[in-house]
Amino acid sequence: MLSKRTAMGQIRILSEQIANKIAAGEVIERPSSVAKELIENAVDAHATTIVVSAKHGGKSLISVTDNGCGMDRDDAQNCLLRHATSKISGIEDLGRIKTLGFRGEALPSIAAVSRLVLITRQPAAATGTIVKATGGVIESIKESAAAIGTSVEVTDLFFNTPARKKFLKSEGAEYVAIADVFDTAALCFPWVSFGLYKNEDEVAQYAGCDRLIERIGQIYDPRFAEQLYPLHVEKEGVTITGYIGTPDNSRVNRSGQKFFINRRPVRLVSLSWALDQAYAEFKEHDRFPVAILFIDIDPAAIDVNVHPTKREVRLLNERFIQDILITAIRNQLGEKGLFPKPAIKSLAGVEAANAASFRTMSFAEIREATTAWQSPEFPLHFTAPRLSNTYGAAPEGGQTAVLPEGNPFAITRILGQIQGTYLVAETDGGLALVDQHAAHERIVYEEILNAFKRRATPSQRLLVPLMMHLDLKEQNAMEICLPDFLRIGFGINNLGGGTFAVDAVPVFLTEENCTRMLQDTLHELMEERLPQAPEKREQAIAAALACKTRTVKAGQRLDAREMLHLVQRLGTAQNPHTCPHGRPTVIILSSQEIEKRFKRR
Numbered sequence: 001m002l003s004k005r006t007a008m009g010q011i012r013i014l015s016e017q018i019a020n021k022i023a024a025g026e027v028i029e030r031p032s033s034v035a036k037e038l039i040e041n042a043v044d045a046h047a048t049t050i051v052v053s054a055k056h057g058g059k060s061l062i063s064v065t066d067n068g069c070g071m072d073r074d075d076a077q078n079c080l081l082r083h084a085t086s087k088i089s090g091i092e093d094l095g096r097i098k099t100l101g102f103r104g105e106a107l108p109s110i111a112a113v114s115r116l117v118l119i120t121r122q123p124a125a126a127t128g129t130i131v132k133a134t135g136g137v138i139e140s141i142k143e144s145a146a147a148i149g150t151s152v153e154v155t156d157l158f159f160n161t162p163a164r165k166k167f168l169k170s171e172g173a174e175y176v177a178i179a180d181v182f183d184t185a186a187l188c189f190p191w192v193s194f195g196l197y198k199n200e201d202e203v204a205q206y207a208g209c210d211r212l213i214e215r216i217g218q219i220y221d222p223r224f225a226e227q228l229y230p231l232h233v234e235k236e237g238v239t240i241t242g243y244i245g246t247p248d249n250s251r252v253n254r255s256g257q258k259f260f261i262n263r264r265p266v267r268l269v270s271l272s273w274a275l276d277q278a279y280a281e282f283k284e285h286d287r288f289p290v291a292i293l294f295i296d297i298d299p300a301a302i303d304v305n306v307h308p309t310k311r312e313v314r315l316l317n318e319r320f321i322q323d324i325l326i327t328a329i330r331n332q333l334g335e336k337g338l339f340p341k342p343a344i345k346s347l348a349g350v351e352a353a354n355a356a357s358f359r360t361m362s363f364a365e366i367r368e369a370t371t372a373w374q375s376p377e378f379p380l381h382f383t384a385p386r387l388s389n390t391y392g393a394a395p396e397g398g399q400t401a402v403l404p405e406g407n408p409f410a411i412t413r414i415l416g417q418i419q420g421t422y423l424v425a426e427t428d429g430g431l432a433l434v435d436q437h438a439a440h441e442r443i444v445y446e447e448i449l450n451a452f453k454r455r456a457t458p459s460q461r462l463l464v465p466l467m468m469h470l471d472l473k474e475q476n477a478m479e480i481c482l483p484d485f486l487r488i489g490f491g492i493n494n495l496g497g498g499t500f501a502v503d504a505v506p507v508f509l510t511e512e513n514c515t516r517m518l519q520d521t522l523h524e525l526m527e528e529r530l531p532q533a534p535e536k537r538e539q540a541i542a543a544a545l546a547c548k549t550r551t552v553k554a555g556q557r558l559d560a561r562e563m564l565h566l567v568q569r570l571g572t573a574q575n576p577h578t579c580p581h582g583r584p585t586v587i588i589l590s591s592q593e594i595e596k597r598f599k600r601r
């Protein structure tokens with residue numbers, strides 16, 4: 001056996017080159033990290049125009065050009081050295097960092113794992129400097145003609161660290177990460193003009209503006225910006241400003257939440273939690289509020305030195321910030337005349353027991369519901385036209401209560417709806433509870449899968465096309481899914497610049513708010529990696545769409561006929577037992593079980 005001493009060998013000081021390569025592993029994880037560091041440097045250099053360009057998801061090229069202060073020849077060389085920074089000079093500066101960078105690690109780290117060309121010129125200088133480095137080794141420094149500012153061009157990222165290169169995701173996924181960094185920076189610095197090129201095509205151009213809300217309109221939809229409420233509070237040295245969404249423009253996940261602390265984008269669970277608390281009684285339980293919030297605090301009250309990418313920070317007065325955020329949001333929502341929604345609780349049993357949200361049908365209502373559709377003169381007042389297509393053709397008058405024989409649950413009679421969420425039905429051998437939302441999701445899911453199989457799906461033209469403006473990440477997901485959407489009967493045209501016009505929808509999705517449904521679907525799909533295999537992707541799209549069609553939700557009152565259609569259609573589904581996410585659609589209580597509970601057995 002080897003002794004420890006011989007196994008470890010002697011301590012040596014690593015060469016600067018190796019040290020940089022190791023450090024690069026921490027700071028530079030993927031092409032988007034390069035974009036982030038270079039954009040931050042440009043902002044620190046007081047640039048007013050920043051252009052980012054990426055090829056092959058940044059794998060072959062990522063460049064950032066700015067019109068900032070530039071560097072002289074010495075600095076252009078020194079900036080590639082480790083711990084070379086113009087931003088702090090001593091330990092006491094760490095407590096008052098105002099710039100985005102301060103470690104002097106980014107450029108040497110990027111240079112260590114790529115081929116890098118830096119061209120820079122100071123405004124007063126007659127000429128500029130061009131520095132070329134490969135794998136961290138400077139190969140040439142020359143005087144050069146140059147525009148004012150700095151341009152850093154990074155090619156062949158990770159060419160000398162194959163292990164790292166292998167772990168990069170697809171070009172599409174890496175591009176999405178760059179687009180995310182780009183949009184986040186654009187939000188952060190509205191006064192700077194930002195341009196983004198993807199494989200030489202211009203994909204975004206945001207002119208510098210005076211106000212954050214204008215920038216939000218450029219990045220997202222101008223209509224989206226109109227629906228936001230401003231938020232501003234100052235308390236004991238903490239300032240929170242930004243915009244919050246109305247409860248109605250919430251999203252299916254947290255993709256609409258952006259937090260910045262001292263203009264640094266951060267992920268902070270504690271702030272997401274505070275948002276959830278603030279909106280708790282205002283929004284639907286499975287949606288997340290939108291918020292773009294800038295928090296300014298004394299730099300001494302945060303520790304940004306926790307993680308090399310500076311993505312994570314530690315807040316010293318977290319509780320206090322949560323409290324003022326919650327109070328400010330609630331005040332703002334209250335001022336806008338919004339009142340908490342009546343609690344429509346989730347399906348969890350514990351909550352169902354909560355007396356406030358528990359609603360049973362009165363005997364009169366049940367009688368009405370059951371006799372109504374047993375009566376031969378069942379009136380044809382079908383109050384929810386959006387359901388008629390979803391459940392197939394509405395049956396002719398004279399409908400009776402009889403359900404198709406041999407339906408998989410042997411349901412014979414629907415007794416009514418409880419809590420606006422479950423249908424209660426009698427079966428051949430007991431009792432069934434149908435989760436209306438899960439059942440409906442299953443039905444729509446199978447409709448969509450069938451539409452994929454059929455190829456030609458009848459669609460309904462819209463009189464007036466609906467316009468959607470998508471941000472860069474949404475655009476990317478849309479571009480991937482567009483052919484699939486078209487196949488199932490959507491009519492969607494890419495008008496360029498992030499604008500899409502929807503002029504037809506599949507007949508089985510008569511959704512009033514189809515742009516919201518599409519956007520929700522994109523949000524869901526964009527968080528996961530979209531499967532490459534067509535069949536898997538179709539399933540993912542069908543599940544997301546089915547879930548986002550808001551036709552039958554938990555909490556929606558259904559009339560007798562609607563309940564009947566729902567159960568009938570579920571009965572003909574290929575797999576009626578679970579929703580696309582695997583939750584059960586129906587719970588059966590057998591008479592034996594009921595008898596047991598009553599101690600009859």
Ligand SMILES: Nc1ncnc2c1ncn2[C@@H]1O[C@H](COP(=O)(O)OP(=O)(O)O)[C@@H](O)[C@H]1O
Nearest residue numbers: 041045079085086101102103104105106107150
């Ligand atoms: N785009 C730029 N314009 C002007 N100077 C720059 C630019 N990028 C980098 N520098 C200079 O190079 C130094 C090193 O940059 P970097 O390695 O990112 O470290 P840091 O930003 O932490 O100081 C900076 O402190 C700055 O002086």
Ligand SMILES: [Mg+2]
Nearest residue numbers: 037041101106
């Ligand atoms: Mg930097």
